[in-house]
Amino acid sequence: MSEDARFEDGGDHPLNLGAMDTDDLQVISALVQDAVLPVTEIAFQxxxxxxxxxxNRVRHEDIEAAGKSGRPVERVQSLLTIENALAVGAQGVDKSDxxxxxxxxxVAFEAGQDGAGHVLLTLAGDGALRAEVEALEVTLRDVTRPYIAPSGKAPSHPE
Structure with a gap:
């Protein structure tokens, strides 16, 4: 008999996730919400x-446990990679700054024809990155140990 995975099963292990469809991409999108990065940490190869x-992403998978135990919210450096990228466009992003x-x-996917489309990263302040892709393939991999978020609090989004 098999069971669905639970957050508790993940423990404090680094994430290494892949998305090949929009359902998987929704999970990655939720995990990178409120992540911050300097414009210098974007590379198109x-x-x-x-x-x-x-x-630097908020460890959303740990927020509930941190709150219950009184620990501060943590962040972790992660590499978000979009494969099969043919071109990248930006709005509201000044690479010279x-x-x-x-x-x-x-993070969302705008489907085109034959599996191609665009991966859209919506940024705070009306910014966006848009990668034209041959096929949807996005990965998220933690590359450092977690550290205490400078604010010590979870981000909030008042309506």
Whole structure:
């Protein structure tokens, strides 16, 4: 008899997730919501058809446990990679401003023909990154140990 996975089963292990469809991408989107990154940590490797972002994400998978135990909220550096990228466009992102810090609100897929489409990263402040892809393939991999978020609190989104 098999059971569905639970958050508790993950423990404190680093995440290493992949998305090949929109359902999987919704999970990654939820995990990178409120992640921040300097504009200098975005790299488009045209030759390898890869867009990579080194971000500092809130450990959403740990917020409930942290709240119950009184621990502060943690962040972790993660690599968000969009494979099969043919081109990348940006709105409201000034790559020449080396001090610019971006905050991710969501990641979505706009389907095109034959599995192709666009991966859209919506950013706070009306910014966006849009990667034209041959096929949807996004990965999220934690690359450092968690650290206490500077604010010590979970981000909130008042309506």
């Amino acid at each position: 045209k030759r390898h058809h890869r867009l990579g972002l080194l971000l 080396k001090d610019m810090v971006l905050s991710i609100l969501s």
